[in-house]
Amino acid sequence: MSTPVSATASPHRPAAPWHTPGWLGHWIGHPDDVAERDSRGLPEPSSKNGLVRHLFRTTCEVESPPVRVPARLTADSRYVLFANGERVGQGPVRSQPRRMRYDDYDLGPYLHPGTNTISVLVTYYGDPNAFWQPASPGAALGGHAVLVFEADLGGRWLISDGAWSVKRLAGLGAAPPYGFHGVPVEVVDARELPVDWPAWHDGEGWTPARVAHAGHMGAAARSQPPTAPYGALLPRPIGALEETSLTPEAYWCDGEAGYAAELGHPVAQVAHYCARHKDLPRARTSAPVRFRATSGMARLVIADFGRVVCGLVSFSLTAPRGTRVDILYQEKPVDPSAAGRISNITGARYIARGGDDAFEAMEVNGLRYVRLLITSPVPGDIAVGEIRVRERLYPIRGEAFFQSSDDELDRLYAAGRRTVTLSAHDAYVDCPTREQRAWVGDGVVHQLVHLTTSTNWSMARWYPQLADSPRSDGLLPRSVAGETEYRDGLTIPDWALNWAHGVHTLYRYEGLSAPVRELLPSVERVLRWYLPYRDERGVLEHVPEWNLVDWSAVFLSGTSSILTSMWARALREFADISAAYGNVGNADWARGLWEEARAGFEVFWDPERETYVDHLVDGIRQSPASQLAGATAIVSGLAPSSRWNAVADWIADPRRLVIRSWIGGDGGYDDAKIADQIRGVQDVTWDPRHEVVRAEPFASYMVHDALALCGRTAELTRALRDWSRFLTDGYDTFGECWGWGTPAHGWSSTPTRDIVTYLLGIEPGEAGFVSARIQPAFGVTARMSGAAPTPYGLLHVRVTGTTCEVDSPVPFTFRAADGTTTAHPAGHTILG
Structure with missing residues (x-):
């Protein structure tokens, strides 16, 4: 077996000499912000609110700059680093304040003989926003702008300390976020700023920076990380943007x-x-x-x-x-x-x-x-x-590609890559425009696209790691590292089930990696959160908080087939990983719950229509039988395989499908519908006995998984072609919903994954991609070819008619056009 390459490569940053959690640099801030001790020696924490920007600076004399000058820094909340007036970088990535990240750089290319100026613009947001949550204030740290920096000048260290200067930049402020948007609205008054302000050090207002000493009991006035409330500073988990x-x-x-x-x-x-x-x-x-x-x-x-x-x-x-x-x-x-x-x-x-x-x-x-x-x-x-x-x-790296004789498929593949790229900043975000929040459920689709199109998987790992921030009851916030998590309010329980699926997806592609191992305890706590909501049959009922699943008009109240299926899928996947680790107890526990749910799930079966309904009310089966009810029954394994084709007939028939949403339509969000939803009013405007509510673009990833399991390639291909409706008027991205919402929403990018996984037919055969499964969709187009990443290099597939040419770095099984399956070693093979 080859040694893994590319897909697990380190970010493009210099190797750093940081071997311990301890820093030489000190936390520093503006003297007006850093709390002084009172006469009793107790801290007086700052209580400032609102955005402020401070410019910190220092100088250093360098006779002959070393070839490499490793440096690292971080700040609360954001920084931009300049060396001799030239922008070097900015950060840090969003994270929970007790798991703050730092960045490392090589300053060597920016220094020259003589006097060098290092400047750092630090923005402190004050109020939580879409991508930042405040640290717990007090003890001189938390609650105001602080910075820590250190650089190795070749045995001589340049560190942040009281020798630095700082100036508050009055001309750089912000208006409040407008409406639901969480991104600051910046205000620049150039009358308050000199032209060369990044390198600026003259004039009034400069003052010595003050070292911020932790003042809580037991801190011993420590000013160098690790310190509360930030803890041990952690390295950047992803590469440079x-x-x-x-x-x-x-x-x-x-x-x-x-x-x-x-x-x-x-x-x-x-x-x-x-x-x-x-x-x-x-x-x-x-x-x-x-x-x-x-x-x-x-x-x-x-x-x-x-x-x-x-x-x-x-x-x-x-x-x-x-x-x-x-x-x-x-x-x-x-x-x-x-x-x-x-x-x-x-x-x-x-x-x-x-x-x-x-x-x-x-x-x-x-x-x-x-x-x-x-x-x-x-x-x-x-x-x-x-x-x-x-x-x-965050870029898609490497030479993965898809090309075919069908221009529509080519455009769909490219559009999903572009949409996910626009929605990949320092985390997977819902959209680049309206919010930029790291929603816990959305990222499962972004992750699938990166794993099938990019040779750098660090963002695919970072997604479940960042979201691993459970509440005290074990459930995850609906979005993380922002105002939603900070306020610890209402969550979306099923978003944590999508996240759990993301952990299993990472396991399928990377195997028993350290991130997967570290995430498993949180997956178990999410699964256990649902236990009080099982009825005597083992299915879920009366699950509280905001059960969303999808923007489509699905019914989740009462006894829910969809929530039961999503929970059961997570149980089965948790058992899969636990068994691989040899944790028999956890695997048996999860399988036992899954078996009980499978037996109880029969209550949702409608024998007349041969599909599963959305829900029961007071024990009575209701009429609505959505796409998602049938699809999740299949992907969870709760539906017997003997019923799969009948269910697929119901959920894939275009003559039955209707598009309905509880909250939007006609180009935007509908305030009246939202008000009705809050009051529990759900207006059924379709014939629930004969029509099927189609999943919106996000949850369609589960529908497409179900169709693929049923071998319904024709219906799957027809479904993903519907995404072409977004690619008009110059837009080259996938929108949020059918006919409304933002025109670039990362969660809508499943067609790109589908093209790689279900049309080219490239999937992991065993966890970690130590083997592959190749099942091309013959007959979809006259010719198609592409490459998908694995930990061992790119896997190439070329399909012409019923002939397939494979160049694989790992052994693989191949399913031919006639349905026969054969096993092959790594290397170049022509089949068909």
């Missing part, structure tokens, strides 16, 4: 109009203006956009990037001092004031200094359109330079 500079496809400029109203918030300002001035003349133009401003009047400039992009927006500006640019980022060309369009709610503000003006965002946003509402306090000439987006995304 990839940056690409993008420019718009088109610009437009509206005519002038009155400003209408002063609403304070930049996003509200643009939305209100656009609502009042829908009929202004609009001319297509190019960068730089030039016009003459009239005092008290405003002009709207729009840039279209042609597709959804995600990163840091920038533009240069020539304008009189005090000119205000209110910015709205949009993913769709809709009226930003329209009700129900909660995606159109992110933005920023820039106020010009009157010379050398340029805006460069510090917060990552997803968008297709940028709307700039420009107003000047005095008449003057305005010029907006080219608007750019510096995309910062």
Whole structure:
């Protein structure tokens, strides 16, 4: 057997000399923030709220810079590192504060003989947001901006300590997040900032940084990590993000109009203006956009990037001092004031200094359109330079690919890769635009796409590790490392079951790896959380909190077939991994519960329609029998295999399928439907005896798994082609739901996984991919070829007619077009 390569390779970062949890560098902060001890020697914790940005700096003399200068740092909440004014990197990745991560760098290429300046811009968000949750404040750490840094200058160490200087940057602030969006809306007042502020060290306001000593009982005034509330700082779990500079496809400029109203918030300002001035003349133009401003009047400039992009927006500006640019980022060309369009709610503000003006965002946003509402306090000439987006995304690595004689399949494969890339930042996020939250359930689809298309699997490991943050009762938050986890509120129980499936998926592809072993106790606690909700038959009823499963109109109340199936799937997969570890007790426990559920599951069988219904109410079987009810019965193994084809007939017949949602439709979220859902009102607008509610794009991954198990390749292929409806008007990504939601949502990317796993037919045969199973879908297209990653290298498959050419780094079994299965050694083989 070959030695694993690529798929388990380390991130592209320098080898670091860090061997212990102890740091030489000290936590440092602004002296106004770091708590002093009172006369009794007790700490006075800071209670500051709101976003602040501090610039820390130090200098070092270097006669001859070493070839390599290993350095590491982290900050609460975010940092940007500069060396001699040149941006080196930014971070850290999102994480729970007691499991904070650091980054390591090689500063060697950035240093020169003589005096060198190291600057670190630290942002402290103050209030929890979509990707950051505060640490527990007190004892001088937690509750304000702090930084720790150390670099090896060749036996001489540069560390963060009281010799550093710090200055609060008053010109860099934020408006509150707008609506449901959790991404900060930044405000830059360039009048408060010098042009060269990253390397800036002159002027007033600089003060010595103060070392932050932990002041709690038992801390012994320690100021070097590990310290509470952050604990031992952990290395970055993923590689560096990839940056690409993008420019718009088109610009437009509206005519002038009155400003209408002063609403304070930049996003509200643009939305209100656009609502009042829908009929202004609009001319297509190019960068730089030039016009003459009239005092008290405003002009709207729009840039279209042609597709959804995600990163840091920038533009240069020539304008009189005090000119205000209110910015709205949009993913769709809709009226930003329209009700129900909660995606159109992110933005920023820039106020010009009157010379050398340029805006460069510090917060990552997803968008297709940028709307700039420009107003000047005095008449003057305005010029907006080219608007750019510096995309910062986690890349798909390696040379995995898919090509075929069917252009539609090729576009679907590429669209899923692009959608997941846009939704892979420092974690798997739901979408690049509206939220950027790390939802515990969503990431199971992102993970499948990375495992089948990228040779770097570090993000596929990080997903279940980051989400492994259970509540006191063992259940996972609905999203992690953000305001939702911080508030410890209502969760989505079934999201933890999707997460458990992600742990098993990692096991299938990587085998008995350290991450899988470390995650198993949390999987068990999730499974045990459901035990009080078993009825006398062993199936689940009256499960509390927000049971979501999917945005489709499925019934989960009463006694639930879908929740029972998802729990049973997790039980069986937990037993699978436990048995592989030799943990017979856990495996038998889980199998026993699964067997009881299988026997009790018969209560959901509808013999007349030969499928499974969604639920029972007061012991009475109800009519709705959704796609998900049938599909989850199959993937969990609760449905006998003798019934699979009958169930597949019911859930895959396009004549029966209808699209319904409890909360959305007609282009957006429906407030009336949401209100009804909260009140327990579920309006059935289809014939539940004869029609089948189709799963939305997310939960379709389970439907497609079920069809594949049934050997229903034709229905599966027809289903995944429906995703082509998203690929119109320039969009090259998959949307959130059928007909509504965001146009780029990572959880909708299952067709890409399907093409690799079910059309090319490449899957692990044994856990860890020590062998492969290859079952091509003959007849789908005249010709297709591709490569998928394994821990041992890429596995290539080429299908022409009924002939298949395989180049595999591992032994494999092959299923031919006539259904016969044969075993083959690693290497190059032609079959058919």
